[in-house]
Every structure is written in structure tokens, then in C-alpha cells.
Amino acid sequence: DVKVTQSSRYLVKRTGEKVFLECVQDMDHENMFWYRQDPGLGLRLIYFSYDVKMKEKGDIPEGYSVSREKKERFSLILESASTNQTSMYLCASSLSGRNQPQHFGDGTRLSIL
């Protein structure tokens, strides 16, 4: 089975801090994604990556950056955390290919105080 592991289930940080959310997958997937999930809004794509050192902006990239130095790891960075970034963050990965589904991690519940 595909395993997508997010480093923290719950995280509490303060406004202005630099926050790192880590995601690791163990199935040699080319594609990796970061979403945030908010009630009534579903999941919205923040950033995604098709390959090592490659990144593409999603629908809501403002206030975030990402890093993919190794194929299995995709990090989401909140440069200066703000209270409106309090949310659930989900990482996903997939193989390249037309019919490949995305596999998700358990999520990180991030609270910015």
C-alpha cells in the first residue's frame, strides 16, 4: 500500500513564525501536492510538484512556499504564519499517468495563535 506520511497530526504556532510542514511518500511517486481543507470550501490546492526541484503554484499559493529536494519529500513552508492560515493541511502523491489517483496523508491540523 502507498504510504504518505505527514510529520505532525497537530501543530500550534504563533503569528509571524516560520512554519514547516513535512510530507514523505514511500512509493516513488513523481507528483506531490499540498492542499488546505476548510469547512464549506472543500480542498484547495496550494502548490504541487511534478519532479524534484520542480514546483507549480496552485489556486491559493499566497503566503506559502514549497521545497522538493528529494523525490520522496515535499515540504510546505509558511514564511510568516498568520491566523488566517489556521487550517487542516493535506499532502498527496501520485504516479504520472492519465488514470493515476492521488493518495493522501492523514493531515496536519495547524493552529496559528
Add this chain to the structure above:
Amino acid sequence: AQTVTQSQPEMSVQEAETVTLSCTYDTSESDYYLFWYKQPPSRQMILVIRQEAYKQQNATENRFSVNFQKAAKSFSLKISDSQLGDAAMYFCAYRRGYQGGKLIFGQGTELSVKP
């Protein structure tokens, strides 16, 4: 831009009964995929079923089936013989047909199952 709409924030079904969750989408593309994902209270999102737009036949996975109406841009999920373990948030999602395309999600429908 593509959009996905789930108009039912909450649904409820009696155990062993059948329930249908609605999803509509908007796209000008002809090549795309549609998905239903399930997110149980433990939070890990899992794939329930997928449908390729070019395929006329509705997808089926055990007790889960879809009603894909391409002209109406409708993609509903039917759960037969509902079980307590079906209680979850269900998300409909759209993806363009090229490889690696991003998913566009609906708002979600929270399904509760009554014993």
C-alpha cells in the same frame, strides 16, 4: 475555469438503505476524470470510485456506483446497503485528462448512517 459543486452539505441514511450524493461540475474540456473520495473521521482521504469522461458505462465498485450524466455535467454517487462504516465526509473531484493534473474538489457532503 473548472468548478465542482456539491449542494448537499449533510445527508443521512438508515443502515442497509440506499443513499445518493449529488455532484455537478462545469468544464469546457472533453477529456477529464471524475472521482469520489471518502474522508472518515480518522481523516485519511481514500479513493472510492473514478470515472473517465470518455467511458459511457457508469463505474461500479461493490456497493458504490455512479450515475454519470456527461451532457448534464452531473456525477452522483450511490451507496447501496449502507453500513455504519460509510459515515464520512465525501468529496467529488474533477481532473483534466493530461497526466498529473491537479484535482478540483467540491465542498463536501457529510454522510451520517443511523443504526
